[in-house]
Amino acid sequence: MLSCKEVVAHSEELLEGEASLIRRIQIRLHLRVCEHCTRYIRQLSLMLRAFRRLHAPVGDEKVGEIMEAVKGSE
Amino acid sequence: MNVANAKPKEIIKALRRDKDAVFSQLVAVYHAGMVAAARSIVGADECEEAVQDAWIAAYRGIDDFEGRSSVRTWLTRIVINQCLGRLRKSGREFNVAPPPGEFQAYAERFGADGAWSDPPREWECHSPEDLLQEQNLLDCLDKHMDLLPANQRLALEMRDLQGLDLSAISNILELTASNVRVLLHRARTRMFNMVDHYQETGEC
Numbered sequence: 634m635l636s637c638k639e640v641v642a643h644s645e646e647l648l649e650g651e652a653s654l655i656r657r658i659q660i661r662l663h664l665r666v667c668e669h670c671t672r673y674i675r676q677l678s679l680m681l682r683a684f685r686r687l688h689a690p691v692g693d694e695k696v697g698e699i700m701e702a703v704k705g706s707e
Numbered sequence: 708m709n710v711a712n713a714k715p716k717e718i719i720k721a722l723r724r725d726k727d728a729v730f731s732q733l734v735a736v737y738h739a740g741m742v743a744a745a746r747s748i749v750g751a752d753e754c755e756e757a758v759q760d761a762w763i764a765a766y767r768g769i770d771d772f773e774g775r776s777s778v779r780t781w782l783t784r785i786v787i788n789q790c791l792g793r794l795r796k797s798g799r800e801f802n803v804a805p806p807p808g809e810f811q812a813y814a815e816r817f818g819a820d821g822a823w824s825d826p827p828r829e830w831e832c833h834s835p836e837d838l839l840q841e842q843n844l845l846d847c848l849d850k851h852m853d854l855l856p857a858n859q860r861l862a863l864e865m866r867d868l869q870g871l872d873l874s875a876i877s878n879i880l881e882l883t884a885s886n887v888r889v890l891l892h893r894a895r896t897r898m899f900n901m902v903d904h905y906q907e908t909g910e911c
Contacts, residue, residue, distance in 0.1 A: 637821060676902075687868050688869070695734075695735075707767075
């Protein structure tokens with residue numbers, strides 16, 4: 634069975650959907666009996682999903698400024 | 708039309724119909740990410756200017772966009788080329804490849820048997836929305852992202868904040884996919900440790 638350290642080393646492959654079938658099975662088997670790694674992967678995934686929301690659209694003022702520069706350079 | 712979700716070909720069509728209005732929407736949606744990517748390469752003082760130049764280049768070169776990649780990938784490539792050009796002109800360098808050497812994630816948190824000796828805490832937030840609600844945590848994320856080595860920050864920005872796929876990133880940065888993974892792994896480890904520490908102590 635994989636150690637926790639090995640699960641952590643391969644957890645991003647799993648989250649990126651790049652893990653091979655064998656690797657996925659190895660990780661699933663470990664997670665069945667390891668609450669720490671289960672928590673690690675759940676929270677890592679949560680953090681990465683939060684990162685996707687960090688950039689908000691910029692406001693009209695900024696857009697206007699950029700469009701002015703863009704048009705001014707024509 | 709929602710440019711963030713539209714297919715590249717739809718955006719091209721819309722740009723032909725109403726170039727300025729659609730381009731303004733692209734600016735609104737993508738500007739913040741472009742600035743963050745530029746900042747990793749040219750620094751805080753120059754990034755706004757570099758991105759403005761990139762928007763100008765994008766507007767001029769819009770007919771070259773054929774929709775084979777996403778708009779975001781196309782724009783990111785322009786921004787990064789713009790930034791690298793600036794570095795070249797002023798004789799500065801940007802080492803994007805990770806330095807060689809072994810990296811053991813959370814080395815101090817595992818025992819000799821490879822099991823957690825200092826396992827992750829149970830975080831109080833249970834959804835991405837929860838995690839983003841706390842201003843102190845957001846400030847702390849910002850601070851720690853700034854402290855990452857520039858190449859790690861850029862990889863994290865492109866993959867995890869903007870959602871570019873690994874092959875696009877490795878293409879744009881001229882890095883092997885495995886080197887991109889190494890950068891991401893190091894950056895994510897540091898950010899996870901930071902959030903975990905914050906959840907435990909309430910401090911950055």
